Amino acid sequence: MQPNLLILGGTTEATAFANAAAEAGLHGVVSFAGRVARPKRQPLPQRIGGFGGIAGLKAYLQAEKITHVIDATHPFAAQMSHNAVLACAEAAVPLIAFVRAPWTAQTGDDWTHVRDIGGAVAALDQPAVRVMLAVGRMHLHDFAPNPQHFYLLRLVDPPETAPPFPDHHVLFSRGPFTAADDRALMREHRIDLVVSKNAGGGGAYAKVEAARALGLPVIMIDRPALPPRTEAYRVAEVMDWIGHVGTERGV
């Protein structure tokens, strides 16, 4: 049976895999949550919006006769990844996560690891400094308890409500970013400290490289725990898996 893929997208890796799948003539769909106004164009058909929890995703898999699920979502999209593991098990549809390794501190890096967004907020409980807060729009309001700082905010779309900080500057810019641009940005805004999710991959790494070059400290937010699942780090691995799993199931 011809594979029919569901690619859970929203990352550079998802786009790369979708391009490879399209070139290989595979059928499938790329799925977005609908978090931003205009998600990047994909070389395969795309769908936008939640599935309706685990049950909704299971029903989607069955209705669309999905043969393989590739979870290429961001490492912080923990709810989606959790739902994918459970829905694929219930629907007996093979699942692989196309992941990227977390960043590790290099020589010259000055990182403070925190467990989650709350840990980053607690780490900002200090006298006023100038912070580059590049963790997106969804968690801005978590940082309200520390209005003493200046915040440089980088968002994809305008926030629904004004950021909860009297002193801030908003940039609208979607990555991938470059270290040179981020260095210039941090100098221009006289940034003292950077807050970053440990996203991994190349698209968000620019600010970490720029902080190292400028000798700035980084509050690095570690990833949420994810359930065990088959994982791949390269497009070719995912392609092999699709071939192998298909044969194994005699499809």
Ligand code: 3Y8
């Ligand atoms: C909607 C779909 C591609 C994918 C590109 C990657 C790289 C650029 C860097 C900074 C960090 C941040 C944010 C970021 C990056 C890539 C990748 C990545 C970080 C798009 C996209 C969607 C989203 C959702 C958005 C979140 C936000 C997070 C901005 C597309 C552009 C901060 C994560 O306004 C909102 O509600 C935005 C929400 C989830 C995190 C947050 O909490 O706000 N991504 N980002 C996906 C969907 O609807 O399903 O248009 O491409 C994708 C990309 N964002 O194909 O090139 O692969 O990581 N995305 C973080 O890492 O901290 C920016 O500014 O330095």
Ligand code: NAP
């Ligand atoms: P999340 O918290 O793990 O998911 C919350 C709910 O959003 C899910 O239960 C699901 O709704 C829906 N959803 C999430 N990803 C989806 C997808 N690809 N297709 C369809 N529905 C999806 O997810 P998130 O952190 O908000 O991330 C949302 C999207 O942004 C993902 O595509 C992710 O790859 C991308 N992204 C996120 C980050 C980040 O920092 N979180 C960074 C870059 C890109 P239902 O339960 O109704 O199915």
